Amino acid sequence: MRVTRLCRRVVSASMVMLLIMWLIRSIDSSSNVEKQLRLLKSQGNPSSSRLMWVPSKSELAAVFQAWFLPKTAASNSEPLNDYYTLKDLTKSTCMTGGRKVWDLRFPCYAFDARFTTALYYKHLQNSLNHREIEFSWYDWKDLGSVLNPLITSKPPENPQCQDIFKAYDDSQRSVSSSNKWGSFPKASLENFPLSSYCTNSLKSPIGFQIHRIQPLCEAESLVLQSSSFLFSGGCVPKKLVFLMEDGPAVQASVKTSAAYLSLASSDILEEFLLSHNELESNLVFDPSKEIRGLINSSFSNPRPDKGFLSELNPEAFEFDPIAQIKLLSQSESLSEREHSYLNALMFEQECKFSGNEKYKYFHESSSVQNPPDNFQNHMDVRFFSGWVPKWKRLRILNSLMRTWLEFTKSENLTSWLAHSSLHAYLYSGLQFPWVASQDVQMPVQDLHTLAMLYNQTLVVESPWEGYGRFLIDVQPFITSRDQGENPDAIDARFIDIDTGLFIxxxxxxxSSNALTNTRVMSQLRGDRNREDGAPTSSDESNTQSSENQASSKSLRFNKANGIVSEKSGKSYLISDISPLRTSKYHGRPVSIPHRALTIAKDEFHIVPWLYGPKQRQEKHKFVPALGSWLDLPTLKALLGPRNVQGAHKISSYQLEEALNSFLEKSASHYEEVLYWINSQDQFKFRLEELAIESSDLALDNKYELLETLQENYSSLRPSSEDPFLHEKRITKWKECANQANTAVGSQEYSNIIIKEVMKSFVKVFIANHGLKLKQEDIKIPDNSTRLVSASLYNLRERSAESMLEAPQVFKADFAL
Incomplete structure (x- = not known):
């Protein structure tokens, strides 16, 4: 069916009847009781639809364990009623205000990532030779929570553009609507015409279209702007990449399609329903099941493994835009993505030679008024959905990094940890909790590969890992590497579309950037007096300005000495970066620069005493017994104000008492405790790495042991569960707990259960808590010294036990 026809199609008679049937069933009281019984697994007489069935204590505890504890710790590894079904879809289906079902133009529904991904996996499985798919942001991001009230309301109740933006000059003033939107917080137009941001539209189900986002506003206004911008067809990706667990990704191009499509009325939904024999309310949209069929029908070859060590060729750091433009221009069979990439290269060159000012491409939420804290400044405004609390932010950043590492591995791209992410890795293999974004670097050759093949690509996480959806966005000015030429120091971002958080x-x-790294300057001081490249010819001297001559000379010197840099001007020696070594970050294999510690020391103050009493950063202290950084208020609440200084040497007995007391103060502390315990495997791995790195073994022996360690820890448990599923489970848990609390007559009933479950979990954790080396798995050379770094921080049974003398594990790079 042609796209233009599809944009105008109405729901088929069979689909309408199906939706009506389930809409009627969904509001039937007996079906609600059935759902409640299934959720709570309660006992009693199911024939009465008026009776509130209350779960027993053990049943409520089983629900909490299954949803929030690691599967190995839960009594029931299969989550209770943790599915998205046809009944859930039809119950949430809504219609455009004032329209009848059979005259429906845009059927809306409550977003669920499992619904979308299950449908697309099945669709791709059925159309392997036609890898072009329709796309609407409404099906991939929760726009409905903001826009569904507008879609279902009558037109006079909807806002108009003048209700969303305000103008300063009289020529642009217009009277706001007389409805509730008259007092809605408005964004400033800043002397731009209203039409450049917004136009009223009878074609849009919400009554207007947003063309451009103005972040200088309050959060509520930005949420409406960003949701409406995407709903109106803004920033539609060119391609989707569906990651497979330990296998090649499946890719699909996006069709050029009009806005205001919805899976609830699409051929893709009909195709899914027809492929399943049972059209009952418990028909499950299960991405894990559907992706298996896609894997079985995919014939892609896996990407080659780069190995434990990876040498970087100096050519990887060099890029000639003129040669690339010439090469692509001569090709007669460019794809749409290659055309877009070529146009971006030509546009940047035009700006360079014409002297046109380059503009800032990425816009963050730093302009949004009244943020609750500085962490909220690091979200892309196009995907802003409101302020993000701490633990949700940490879950999303964990998912972002794990998916990025899986994507680059799948597509054979080179990247490594940088800046605050590299700094955080050194301590625990996890991000700092006070940092609001993650940082990676790539050679410019790989950056341009990313731009040409994957710019504006939506990467979909494997459902066995989670339900994250992330946009790759490369700015147009990536060929200029010189400091000060670009408003953006960032070349690209990997963006969580649910919140706007990014890598x-x-x-x-x-580049011709002047060398500012004092360590590298000192190291190369003796080389500055030697010939730094071919001399400039007299003709070249006559045609070049003195500024250009200085720039060319600096570029030649940097190439001759293997000095590379970011746009920001931060410089590195290629020998500091290469060879890249494989380690683990957030539980995933990651590339680490050769001299990681040296690079981090150039940027941060790092003391050799890794986890000692003076180790404090950004009002946080590191607690080795928990493998985590704790902010001082939390640390005081956990250990008491008098014991904060001794947090680095806490015993197992003290730790168990502290955790139980912490949980007793508030059941809401369970999220912190779960994060600390779930991080243990990753911290244990990092400690064992440090033991090898800080030993006196020869470099080859260290590499051999580190590679063996990688194999022994092939899979590490993530520190946080999937953010999307967590939010769904939290909502269900609160509903379940509130029902139980109301029936029992105590608001503490569910909290008591949480505390008891968590205390049992803590007891098991303490009993199994060991940070000793797997010496039976690692063959230690006979002539080596004892590897003490890891065993130093093994929990002692009692605080009276003596500690080993602390090695200065951060005194120098292990590779030097």
Whole structure:
């Protein structure tokens, strides 16, 4: 069916009847009781639809264990009623205000990522030779929570553009609507015409279209702007990449399609329903099941493994835009993505030679008024959905990094940890809790591969890992590597579309940036007096300005000495970066620069005493017994104000008492405790790495042991569960707990259960808590010294036990 026809199609008679049937069933009281019984697994007489069935204590505890504890710790590893079914879809289906079901133009529904991904996995499985798919942001991001009230309301009740933006001059003033939107917080137009941001539209189900976002506003206004911008067809990706667990990704191009499509009325939904024999309310949209069929029908070959060590060729840091433009221009069979990439290269060159000012491409939420804290400044405004609390932010950043590492592995792209992410890795293999974004670097060659093949690509996480959806966005000015030429120091971002949180991606390459790294300057001081390249010819001297001559000379010197830099001007020696070594970050294999500690020391103050009493950063202290950084208020609440200084040497007995007391103060502390315990495997791995790195073994022996360690820890449990599923489970848990609390007559009933479950979990954790080396798995050379770094921080039974003398594990790079 042609796209233009599809945009105008109405729901087929069979689909309408199906939706009506389930809408009627969904509001039937007996079906609600059935759902409640299934959720709570309660006992009693199911024939009465008026009776509130209350779960027993053990049943409520089983629900909490299954949803929030690691599967190995839960009594029931299969989550209770943790599915998205046809009944859930039809119950949430809504219609455009004032329209009848059979005259429906845009059927809306409550977003669930499992519904979308299950449908697309089945669709791709059925159309392997036609890898072009329709796309609407409404099906991939929860726009409905903001826009469904507008879609279902009558037109006079909807806002108009003048209700969303305000103008300063009289020529642009217009009277706001007389409805509730008259007092809605408005964004400033800043002397731009209203039409450049917004136009009223009878074609849009919400009554207007947003063309451009103004972040200088209050959070409520930005949420409406960003949701409406995407709903109106803004920033539609060119391609989707569906990651497979330990296998090649499946890719699909996006069709050029009009806005205001919805899976609830699409051929893709009909195709899914027809492929399942049972059209009952318990028909499950199960992405894990559907992706298996896609894997079985995919014939892609897996990508080659780069191995434990990876040498970087100096050519990877060099890029010639003129040669690339010439090469692509001569090709007669460019794809749409390659055309877009070529146009971006030509546009940047035009700006360079014409002297046109380059503009800032990425816009963050730092302009949003009244943020609750500084962490909220690091969200892309196009995907802003409101302020993000601490633990949700940590879950999303964990998912972002794990998916980025899986994506680059799948597509054979080179990247490594940088800046605050590299700094955080050194301590625990996890991010700092006070940092609001992650940082990676790439050679410029890989950056351009990312731009040409994957710019504006939506990466969909494997359902066995989670339900994250992330946009790769590369800014147009990536060929200029010189400091001060670009408003954006960031080349690309990997963006969580649910919140706008991101990973900063920075290209590293040769440039004419002046060397500012004092360590590298000192190291190369003796080389500055030697010939730094071919002499400039007299003709070249006559045609070049003195500024250009200085720039060319600096570029030649940097190439001759293997000095590369980011756009920001931060410089590195290629020998500091290469060879890249494989380690683990957030439980996933990651590339680490050769001299990681040296690079981190150039940027941060790092003391050699890794986890000692003076180790404090950003009002946080590291607690080795928990493998985590704790902010001082939390640490005081956990250990008491008098014991904060001794947090680095807490015993197992003290730790168990502290955790139980912490939980007793508030059941809401369970999230912190779960995070600390779930991080243990990753911290244990990092400690064992440090034991090898800080030993006196030869470099080859260290590499051999570190590679063996990688194999022994092939899979590490993530520190946080999937953010999307967690939010769904939290909502269900609160409903379940509130029903139980109301029936029992105590608001503490569910909290008591949480505390008891968590205390049992803590008891098991303490009993199994060991940070000793797997010496039976690692063959230690006979002539080596004892590897003490890891065993130093093994929990002692009692605080009276003596500690080993602390090695200065951060005194120097292990590879030097």
């Amino acid at each position: 900063d991606i920075m290209g590293v390459g040769f």
